[in-house]
Amino acid sequence: MAPPMSAGRFLERLREADVTVVEVGDWAHHNRNHKGPWGPVHGVMIHHTVTSGSKRTVEICRDGYTELPGPLCHGVITKDGVVHLVGYGRANHAGLGDDEVLRAVIAEKALPHDNEANTDGNRHFYGFECENLGDGKDPWPEAQLEAIEKVAAAICRHHGWTERSVIGHLEWQPGKVDPKGFTMASMRQRVRDRLKG
Ligand SMILES: [Zn+2]
Numbered sequence: 265m266a267p268p269m270s271a272g273r274f275l276e277r278l279r280e281a282d283v284t285v286v287e288v289g290d291w292a293h294h295n296r297n298h299k300g301p302w303g304p305v306h307g308v309m310i311h312h313t314v315t316s317g318s319k320r321t322v323e324i325c326r327d328g329y330t331e332l333p334g335p336l337c338h339g340v341i342t343k344d345g346v347v348h349l350v351g352y353g354r355a356n357h358a359g360l361g362d363d364e365v366l367r368a369v370i371a372e373k374a375l376p377h378d379n380e381a382n383t384d385g386n387r388h389f390y391g392f393e394c395e396n397l398g399d400g401k402d403p404w405p406e407a408q409l410e411a412i413e414k415v416a417a418a419i420c421r422h423h424g425w426t427e428r429s430v431i432g433h434l435e436w437q438p439g440k441v442d443p444k445g446f447t448m449a450s451m452r453q454r455v456r457d458r459l460k461g
Pocket of ligand 1: 312
């Protein structure tokens with residue numbers, strides 16, 4: 265359990281992680297804080313966008329759409345591994361998920377199967393949307409996977425979390441399949457290895 269980093273500290277941590285960061289508009293003040301609480305934070309959530317094209321992907325994640333206003337995450341990781349900051353604070357990315365999963369993340373234990381949608385995840389997770397069609401065929405370039413690994417590890421290191429604080433949307437909310445095309449177990453292993461370094 266931890267208070268969220270300030271936007272400035274968040275930016276600093278990502279830059280220290282040696283990823284290319286692009287600040288999009290007034291990202292540091294673009295959020296849904298008027299709709300509910302932001303924090304305490306417990307982990308990092310990874311998503312895929314079901315979009316293609318970096319520009320369009322970043323725009324959608326910043327603005328959202330009528331039924332789901334943006335920001336839809338904090339950072340968008342495009343296929344080239346660039347991290348585009350589109351929002352900071354409460355964001356519409358995690359939705360309702362499983363309270364038992366949240367308890368497991370907090371305790372950094374193995375995750376139970378997500379079978380309930382009873383807990384506000386937008387309050388508790390940093391969120392990264394990753395440009396991919398999500399069809400299991402669209403490739404995940406190494407540069408993109410490495411950027412996911414680096415940002416997740418940077419946040420974990422800041423908060424003193426292990427790789428077990430990094431989860432996929434599919435592990436949080438019943439019915440979700442993202443990210444598809446790599447396993448969260450493999451990504452957690454990468455984060456674990458990076459945290460050792
Ligand atoms: Zn998602």
